[in-house]
Structure formats: structure tokens, C-alpha cells
Amino acid sequence: MSDVAERAGVSKMTVSRVLAGRNVSQATRERVQKIIDELGYVADAAAGALSSGRSEFVAVLVPSLSSSNFSDTVRGLNAALGPHGLQLLLGDTDYRLEQEELLVRSMLRHQPRCVALTGGRHTEATRMLLQRAGIPVVEMWDLPSDPIDTVVGFSNSAAARAMVRHLHERGYRRMGFIAGASERDRRGHDRMRGYVAEIRALGLGEPRVIRLGDSPITMSHGAPAIGALLDTWPDTEAVMCVSDMSAFGAIMECHRRGLSVPGDIAVAGFGNFEVSWCCQPSITTVSVDAYGIGVRAGEMLLAALADREAGDAHRRKAVKIDFTVIARDSA
């Protein structure tokens, strides 16, 4: 920067102002900008952050970057925060809370302006770290009872219950549920709990749950799972799956076995992934606006940042996101 300043015959401060788009006379600005371009000068963000005491980072943690759900949420966050000059520092927790803690710790070193987490469960240390950092935090995709700060999510349990009621209304009675064997995928686990609760509430007998494979289960788990379900309870009329991925796998297995869906057995998914509306038959599912969660979460963080800037008190808020049961051909 000294270099640029010298060549332009101005002080470093003026160069800094040009870069920041502050008050600089037209003539000076153009002259400085020209030198910057010629030299290909790129300002050092670390020095800027150190000096100003504020970085442009936003720490974002998702369980998996390969799930289109979460990558949509990340896109939403980026859409909301990018225009404000904020840079996402992305981390993939692989559905593990210890990994989340590790990443939070490492990201906090970069003094992020705020943090977006997925889910409402975290290690005690994670909560502590975040608390001490004293920056806005948003938890997404869940409605925790003891939020850290702000929340943008919905009840996975309630969404699953809505699907059970939907199937019940369509006349299905003997329903099963397919899920992963572990609780790693908390939101999937919550859906399963919702299914069980609603089955009980409707007096539909004992829940028929097949738990197979490490959560979150994907397409390939759907086939063996529905196989196991039909082996255990051959008279099952409908199957809810923890996600559209496993529902798809289940439907393909039905094709292989010569079972018609929904004629012989109905199958429902969760998430409204692209496969759910491209599949033949199209898959009845629960739609959640993953991108919208990201956008809303970004907006909440922005608002918290603005409040803090203005010296206003920090209000914790919880934004409840809608979900919709989408009736299609498979159930």
C-alpha cells in the first residue's frame, strides 16, 4: 500500500480510503485506482482485520456439504450475506458434534463477525466458546428448546407427524418408518420420533420402525430397509422414509420385486429433493424451503450485527419456517 501511495503521490490513508470507497476527490480516486490496477495490488485482509478489529468472515457449519438441503441453505446464506461484503467460512461437521466443536474453535481464531450453525444440539464446549466469543449466532433447521441465540427452523417431529396424518387421511393404516440406525442425524431422528408419537396418538397400533445403516441414510439404504420392513410386517400398507433419498431407494427396490407403488405399497419421503419429483412414480414428500432458511438466517445475523453497531440491545428471536406435505403419486 505504501508502494501504491508513493507512486500516486498520496498518503497510505488516501489509498486506504479509495479501497474502502470513502470520501476521496474524483481526481485522486481515479489516479490511485489506476496505479492499483497497474500494480495488481491486492490489499491484505488480515492486516485490515487486525487494524479495524473486525473481519469480514461469517462462520457457517453444516452437517454435510453434499446434501442438497444444506448446500441450498448455504447458497441462501451467501445470497443474504455476500452483498454485504461478508465471506462465508464453510465447515462440514460430518454430522458429528465433536467435529463441530473442533471447527468452531478453529474458525473462532479468525474472529468471525457471526456464526451460523445447523441444529440445536452442540457440545457444552461449543456453547461455551460461542458464548465467550460474544458474537451473533443463529441455529438453523431446528427449533431447540434452549437456543444459544437466534433460531431459524422448524420442528422435524411435527413435520413427520403431519405426514402420518396425511397418510392416515388417505386411508392408510398399517404404516412403517425407515430410518438410520444411529442418532447422528438428529433431524432424521426427530422425524422418526414424530412418526412414533403420531402413530400412537392415532391409535394405529405398534410403530413399525426399521433402523438400518449409519445415519443419515441415503438412496442405497432404502432397498434393504424396505426389504426388512416387508419381511417383518408383510401387511404394511405405507412406508414413510426419513428422507427422499431413502424413499427413492425403497421405490426402486419395489420395482425390482414387481411391487407397484402405491398400488401394493405406498412410499413417502421427506425434503422435496429433485429426485422426488423426477422419480416415476413421483414421491409424496414434505417440502421445506432450505434456501429460504439460509436467507432468513443471513438476514437475522445482519439484523443482529446492525443492532450491535447501533448499540441497541440484542434481542433473541426465533423464526419458525413453514413446511408443507406435498401429495404426489407414490402415496
Next chain:
Amino acid sequence: MSDVAERAGVSKMTVSRVLAGRNVSQATRERVQKIIDELGYVADAAAGALSSGRSEFVAVLVPSLSSSNFSDTVRGLNAALGPHGLQLLLGDTDYRLEQEELLVRSMLRHQPRCVALTGGRHTEATRMLLQRAGIPVVEMWDLPSDPIDTVVGFSNSAAARAMVRHLHERGYRRMGFIAGASERDRRGHDRMRGYVAEIRALGLGEPRVIRLGDSPITMSHGAPAIGALLDTWPDTEAVMCVSDMSAFGAIMECHRRGLSVPGDIAVAGFGNFEVSWCCQPSITTVSVDAYGIGVRAGEMLLAALADREAGDAHRRKAVKIDFTVIARDSA
């Protein structure tokens, strides 16, 4: 850090050494670490980077984070680089070179240690910026003729030609190709060019190409595309699709039309995505080790960094990744 130092009764330097795991007596180390834990002190990475002149960032640019191909590559990069204390700075170019340029510019501000790009095409300004940054660069998923630095990839064109030959060997003659309408997805475009070249080389008549939808096309584009193909050339025996996603969409459309795959028409995909082996019928495809590309790319960057550290000359290298045609049920 001064705070920690004071309470521990040592100098800042000793605290710094404890954090870096350098030579510090056992007793001192434990005492300092205890204070660090008590205070929940987290060192400022920006200050460290400024002072030492080296960040721990690696800039990584992929066309899309939602494609499992690229998120696998990102996982591979992380697996190779994470253990060395490097932090990925992820960017999604949305398949646009101008977006890539923007992101490179913004990431360069953080003085990354090295850069991983997807593809071999970049704007002139991107190349310039990278050149001037003077740090190791790896281009992935392609074999550019004029690489910036290091390369880890394969020829998409050659891979598509291999698939044409495979189908030819299986007895198919009248083959079509489904792709997106734009050239945004360069690698998809290269596959299409490979198809055309091989069709010509084998003397199989005029290429039958349907280009529909903005690249990269996904599941939902497969259905209308195969419809258009069959409308235009009803006697087509086999269809190659630019990706497994579109192949899946095409197969589902065949089901809807009561066409048997491969009985009435064969369909092949590209990428060996999960859907290709879960689909009924399973999809014949080309397998590429996306995760491996990331790992190899990470290793190349590490090697370049080590060379540089040791003061060795920098060798540009190109690593050619294998691909395999996987014969399944759909073709």
C-alpha cells in the same frame, strides 16, 4: 495473549510457543495451558498471519457445491490438507468464469497459501491475479493445454469417446446425446464434443445431439430431452447423457412412456453418482474418482509448498486421473 502471559507469569513469547507447540519446559507449558483453558483464550489468526506473513488458508473454487462430484472433491482436498493445519476457503463459482474471477480476487486478499481451481478455462484477469500472487495453483477435473501450474484431471472428451466405443461394442449403432444448451458446463460440453468426434470416427452417421436447458442440466431436464430426441430420431437405439442426473430423468420418462430400458432404448450416464447404481435399471456410466482428484490435488499443493519451503525449484506437474466405463443394466 498479554493477559495470559501476565497471569502465567511468563512473557507473551512463551505463550506463543506453547500455542505453536515449540520448545517449552513441561512445567511452564502446563501452567500456561491451564490459564489458556481457564480464560477460554483463542489466538487471533489474523494477527498471526500478519506477523508471520503466512496464512493457513487454501482457496478452493468449484462450479457448484451441490454437485456430489465437486463436494466429494472438496472432501478429498480437506482430507489431504486439513491434517496440515490448512483451512479451506470455499467458493462456489456457479459455473461462471466472471464469478470465479471475483472470488479469486476476494480470496487473494486473505493471502492463501495456495489455490485449487476447477477446470482449465479462466478469465485473463484470473490468470493474471494468480500469476502475480505467486503461489501454487492446481487445476482440477480437466487437462488444459495451457495449465497455470499443476493439474489433476482427465479428458472429458476422451471419456465420452470411450463410452461411445463401449456402446458400439455392445452392438448399438444409432446413438444420440443429451446435453445442456449452453457451454457453461465446460466439462459437459467437452463430453459432447467427444461423443461427436467418436461418432464421426466410427462412421456412425450424423451425430444426434439434443441440447436443452441451461447447463449443467439435471434430473428434470432428462425427460423433455429424451422426448425431443425420440421425436426427432425415432429409431434411436441408445442415448448417452451428459451426466447420470439427466440419464436418470430420461429413464424415468421412458418408464412413463412404457418404454423398456434397455429393451426399447438404452441409456448411459456419466459420473457414477449414487443414483446410477440405485436406479432400476442400474445405469451404465463412466466412473471418475472425484474424492481422489481432491486428495491428489491436495497432495500436489502440499508438495509444491514443501518445495518452496526448501527453496527448491518449482516443478509443474500434470496428474492424469483414470476413468472407467461401468457396464450396468441400462445399456
Next chain:
DNA sequence: TTGAAAGCGCTACCAG
């Protein structure tokens, strides 16, 4: 094994 001083490249702050 530990400490003191210097300085990384930038921005806040106050002067002019």
C-alpha cells in the same frame, strides 16, 4: 528454555 524489541500492513483517530 525464556525474554525484549521490532515490525508485519492496515485503519482509527485527530489535525489541518
Next chain:
DNA sequence: CTGGTAGCGCTTTCAA
């Protein structure tokens, strides 16, 4: 609108 000064929190370097 522009410039000078101080200092952000660390690490490097050298000395003890």
C-alpha cells in the same frame, strides 16, 4: 478532502 501517528495481536529475531 487529505495526512501523520499510533497501535491492532501476534511472530521473528536476537540476546541472555
